[in-house]
Amino acid sequence: NPPYGERMVKDNIDELWITFPDPQPRDGKAKKRLASSELLKKYRLFAQKDCMVHLKTDSKFLFDYTLKDVLKAEGLEIISMSEDVYKDFLSGPLIEVQTFYEKIWLKDGLKIHYLQFRLNP
Numbered sequence: 001n002p003p004y005g006e007r008m009v010k011d012n013i014d015e016l017w018i019t020f021p022d023p024q025p026r027d028g029k030a031k032k033r034l035a036s037s038e039l040l041k042k043y044r045l046f047a048q049k050d051c052m053v054h055l056k057t058d059s060k061f062l063f064d065y066t067l068k069d070v071l072k073a074e075g076l077e078i079i080s081m082s083e084d085v086y087k088d089f090l091s092g093p094l095i096e097v098q099t100f101y102e103k104i105w106l107k108d109g110l111k112i113h114y115l116q117f118r119l120n121p
Helices: 037-044 060-074 100-107
Strands: 013-019 047-057 078-082 113-118
Touching: 037 047, 037 060, 047 060, 060 078, 060 113
Parallel strands: 013 047
Antiparallel strands: 047 113, 078 113
């Protein structure tokens, strides 16, 4: 049997949204982060060449980790970023579509962070 990714249809996904994942902040959990280098390699197996990835999170830790330890380390092109989506964006799906958890975090006064980047360098 071929590895999992090879059984999937190559070039099938052109956009990937990662919304409010568990940040996995403990040491040794980096491989489980949905925006980790490990998982980006797996996404590449079925994503189109210029696949756009959107990460929306309330976790400053995950935002910083993805920005510094993943995107910059891999030389990925950052298209858009915000440390406070509701301050930086006035309209559009980024603020108009809210997850269950996002509504909770907003009520608690937490900032919502956002990164948009191309999956392949």
